[in-house]
């Protein structure tokens with residue numbers, strides 16, 4: 051399986067509204083056959099990007115609801131129906147209580163929506179591994195949005211996270227994220243045993259996101 055490179059648009063001003071599709075279209079021009087490139091646009095732009103690009107598209111979050119009377123909710127069934135392939139869950143910026151997370155994962159599985167569940171610590175990673183997500187992303191909260199990559203600051207913890215998760219859920223693929231912004235960071239992440247990375251600010255905030263991503267994946 052190729053490593054996953056997931057660009058999380060969050061709600062960066064460079065990646066919302068009309069700019070979201072333009073950014074996604076630039077990312078879609080990046081041809082790197084050794085990687086799976088995916089994007090997680092804001093929940094307000096995810097449908098347009100799923101429809102108008104051939105990128106793998108993840109939602110940034112979803113709720114544990116079926117279709118019906120659930121005002122304001124994002125349901126796994128609707129995400130699937132609009133062409134979204136998966137969802138991030140439990141990001142540091144949107145933590146979910148474990149019982150709710152469990153029910154959300156059950157519904158995502160039911161509707162065949164892939165899950166990337168984030169964990170900020172090894173302890174949390176072990177707990178989440180019991181839900182057997184497709185991907186589990188180790189992201190230490192304090193490094194998110196910064197310029198020191200998790201691969202540089204916490205290489206040993208990444209190795210431990212991979213080992214701990216694989217012991218509990220051998221099929222889950224472990225990712226890491228926080229501060230990833232150079233090609234060395236990505237190479238390092240893969241050497242440490244992960245199967246991909248989550249990248250936040252570095253791509254949307256790059257002067258030329260397409261060129262930046264091309265160079266990142268060289």
Ligand code: G3P
Pocket residue numbers: 058141189193194195196227228229230248249250251252
């Ligand atoms: O979801 C990815 C993320 O939290 C990492 O963000 O800005 O540190 O790359 P960033």
